[in-house]
Amino acid sequence: MMAEPAEIQSILGLDVSRDTVTLCDGRRHTVTVANEADALRAALQPYQGTTTLAVCEATGGYEDILLGVLLELAIPAHRADPAKVKAYIASFGKRAKNDPIDASWLSRYGCDRATTLPRWQPADPTQQKLELLVARRLDLVAMRVQEQNRLKAPRSRLIADNIRDHLAELERHIEALNAEIDTLIGESRDLALRAQQLRSVPGVGPVLAPLLLAVIPELGTLNRRQVASLAGVAPHPKDSGKANWHRSTTGGRRQIRPALFIAALAACRGDNPLAVAYKALLKAAKPKRVALTAIMRKIITIANARVRDAVRHQNEIGKINA
Template sequence: MHGSTTIPTCFVGCDVGKAEVVVFDSRTGRTTKIPNTGAALARFAASLDPDALVICEATGGYEAVLLDALVTAGRHVHRADARKVKAFIRSLGILGKSDAIDACALARYGTECHDRLARWQPRDRQRDRLHLLVSTRRDLVRERVACRNRLQAPGMAPIEPRLCRILAALDAEIAGLDTDIETLINACEPLRQTVCVLRSIAGIGPATAAQLAALMPELGTLGRRQAAALAGLAPHPRQSGSNDAYRRTRGGRPEIKQALFMAALAAAQHNPTLRDFYQRLKSNGKKPIVALIAVMRQIIVSANARIRDAQLS
């Protein structure tokens, strides 16, 4: 995604649902409904002013048809973070909730923040497929952990055979996904190069490398502070008056932070440079979790720099 120096002539908020898209046009002040189908959205995109800016939210993939239609028609669109939009709506004092209210709020969000909003760019289809495989694997791993915990709980003997069969099925599906992920990465040269660079960093194994390649495709194009912030590893101050509390890492993509946790644990034990860095922070009075997060930040910053250098060479 990238920004735009063009000043939009109007702002269009789109609240996307499974069956239809509720549209608010700031120029006319009208709210309309459009079926969430390729043909209807293609006509809608073609009818927009070339300098219009469309704002929609990420809605579990239901916005994909709208994004494709707008990009194909050459229109500018921003896919907003739902948390930021909700905070914006609360700041306006709006308590009601409806599709029309949300569409209007999205248009107003674009009006006030358009100079800071990145324009949507379609992702590579292979990377999209990798994202789907990695996300599915992550969900199944969570289910497997929950099932194992349930199996170890007291009184589970009556359902133990069923839980064991579920665990066996989950193990088989996760193994199958691992094979599919490896096959996809080996068949796509850009992905293979990215994963090779990530694997060269101590602590990052094949699963973590695949997750980073899928969940953070911007690696190699960011500054060090941007990379840390996108990974949810940027410390934010908590200071008021004479009170200066520990800084907390907030925002970003939590799934990246989760993927880096085990990598940081391994690096803090087996990578000489990061192990010394981790121990030095602890000896200076930092809590172990704070020192570990600093290691995670070092890993993602290093990954970003190495991928950037590999792309330039």
């Protein structure tokens, strides 16, 4: 849901840290309060019922109390991408930084972009838990790779038993997380439907399907260009004047691309339309890297389309039954 210009009369910038929140009302008047529900409720009470948009940055969870209070007081909020805010400030050539200055910049950022900033909405508890479980699994898998590399090092012979014990423990935790993720998806009708559609795409297995559900919850609501961009497999032009460089795939949500690469390898080795498309690209003298990227893009766009159609069909059945 987008913030409408007519609804917004003032912007409240909020700089969040672990212990405090600094508020700036756009008139360079700032106040700092404790990052606690009661203190924030008292500070934000005057803005309840007004046409104010609150803007804060994502801070890894320290903003959760603030967003909960804003929701309780029915004050619309936008949780900004810190990289975008940093680039916005840099465009003015400013370097000074402290909490009041940051709050002032957030207010100005919101003022300039109020018509295009999406309002923050609380995450579904099941979706939020899935995201945390999948993120934890990614962390443990990365630790497992590190330990496996250490075990191969020539100087690790003296501590090899310790490394093997840690690897075994990591395997147990990963398997437990896999079981918990499968149970969570199975208990949710919506997630189970989406996972079923994802698993029907060649190359998408029991690891990639939950990853897509967690990292791209918008799956099924995007067009093919948007979903390819989010997955980091959209070719972006890099032209200037008469120079036409090779298009490159950059950006996107970093967790998706490595998993999509593995899925593309699996799909290309199978007996399916994607394998046929891959061989046709190679026959057309496309480099293997380019052909694999094209298959990665096909996988995510097909997954997006199948989830979209399945959800739409489910909604139509729900309306008929109602």
